[in-house]
Amino acid sequence: MANMSPKKNEMPVQAPDVRNKNFSEVALGYTEQQAIDEAKRCLSCKNKPCVSGCPVQINIPEFIAKVAEGDFKSAYEIIYRSSSLPAVCGRVCPQERQCESKCVRGIKGEPVAIGRLERFVADWHIKNSDEISKEPLNPEGKRVAVIGSGPSGLTCAGDLAKLGYNVTVFEALHVAGGVLVYGIPEFRLPKDIVKREIENLKKLGVKIITNAVIGKTLTVDELFEDGYEAVFIGSGAGLPRFMNIPGENLNGVYSANEFLTRTNLMKAYKEDSQTPIMKAKKVAVVGGGNVAMDAARCAMRLGADETYIVYRRSMDEMPARREEVEHAEEEGIVFLTLNNPVEIIGDENNFVAGMKCIKMELGEPDESGRRSPIEVQGSEYVLDVDAVIMSIGTSPNPLIRSTTEGLETDRRGCIITVDESGRTTKEGVYAGGDAVTGAATVILAMGAGKSAAKAIDEYLKSK
């Protein structure tokens, strides 16, 4: 019997004034009963519009039907066929723009909470099942090198391993996971979850080599010389952008990457961590994406009394996932929309003492389709802050493109792919994720890793 409630089952969360002081996960997850109840809201539409909104095409109605029956194990198996990282996606996908945006229930009321159900199933599996898919490692399989252990690399590696390839992932940092470990904070994506997903890949036979900076320690051409027959580049977009305004090199101005890396990867929030971080009292985060929300919420948890999001457009144009914006607001972060920094002001010791901003208004739509922000003349004022975090985007790192002959990139430094599958201009080399698109989302990167795995399989079979 379908559940005809127009509303999603609420997600249990830590109370805002409690969670803004700790790094434990904000969302607590559905109970079995809540999950079954929510699953019964699904109408099992024949044409499955939700699946068309999923970059990795999970058979959503099929897994939800299993949840409704209480058969969580089968539900997991259905998801795992399409996604190597379900516990991650259930937490970080912008479902409101993907699967849930296509849900028929969303026409009159709220869509089925597909993301929350995916998360429930993945977490249930972690808690209740030790068995992993039994696809054996194939030591005779052709060797494929995957550069970068973020979402695209892990997905590509997982899919290739499932197809019987002998896959090695090369990671520049000391731990695997890419943005899942250095960028997305513990309270949004617990690192134990990421670790579990990576352990599952290792059980499939995927080898992971850390501290290997491709472009420096080894080049792409050397990987081929070493016997790899295809290479997937999923090195992300790691190079932070700055605004080029005066005062950006003052002490207390961070790139979001640095602030988040210190906090998450290097665990600066823990008392016993040796990595220092400024525990500022008034923090401005410049930007309106998910990374800006993560940085602001970390700053708050590190003890800031006031944290601002300074964004040059309005709430409607903000690219962050809706849930993150809502959570940030609940936690007390102040949104200064239609504001743009023009200068960062320093004290006599060159630490940040304030940020001069100008008010903005919206004009005609620009090439992105969003209304472009225009400065309101004479509206400058100084925001009283002692730290500034720049979260205005990243571009791909030059290390690989500058050392790989025949690999073409565009003017932004993004790797050019010649077709949808991620094939690059260099034979046997495929690429996907932020290294190709510039900064985007985890799930789009996973989708790209998936298409590339398929294309690599076809390429190696035809070779």
Place this chain on the structure above:
Amino acid sequence: MFRITRKESLNPTVTLMEVDAPLVARKAQAGQFIILRVDEDGERIPLTIADYDRELGTITIIFQVVGATTEKLNHLNEGEYICDFAGPLGKASEVTGFKKVAVIGGGVGCAIAYPTAKALKTNGAEVHSIVGFRNRDLVILEQEFKKVSDKLVIMTDDGSYGEKGLVTDALKALVESGEKYDEVIAIGPLVMMKFVSLLTKELGIKTVVSMNPIMIDGTGMCGGCRLTVGGEMKFACVDGPDFDGHLVDFDEAIRRSSIYRETERKTHEDTCNLFKGGAV
């Protein structure tokens, strides 16, 4: 895990280690650096490659004990392991096409100046090395420099060894005596590199400095190592670490290097206390 194959104390606060890291050794060149993490909870720190042996697959690092991480590193012995060791990072120094070069090293910076002097010599340049220390007890790598230098001047602040004075005094004297250098390479404390650059600008000699700012990943990701060079923002890890000394904003770099001084002092003290208590 990366095994320490040799450890030698060069002076009371400066230690040399050879580390088994064949992939890094295969590629390493003078001027490049590595990032290491001593143990699971440790921070990532950059250290410049002091030497390498491609056949043995080892990298030599030389470090001064200045904070918690170098303190912990210094407590490791031969046969023990460093948790993480990634590289070689950064661009290699330019060492070809020079006729006569002055290589200036200050303090532990000599550890970085040495491989550059050696590479210049191997590539056919006449190398004049000027190395400066606070006093006699702190002198390091004298024999090594002797081997790769056509002329070696040792300076100490107090005159307890070599000549009394600053490295800039020695450089000025050499130039005044008629030496003509295609290039000066200065590696050492920021203040030293700043004053060498000011002098050589006056003298009209091209100057390269090796910057060693605070960094985390060493691959261009954090932007913590940013510097202003010729009015533009540069990342020391991917654009450097070598830069034109006449274009670097040293005052800004000096201010940026002090951002965590207070926390670092405290963490270092805590670490020392741990070692004293025998808890580690």
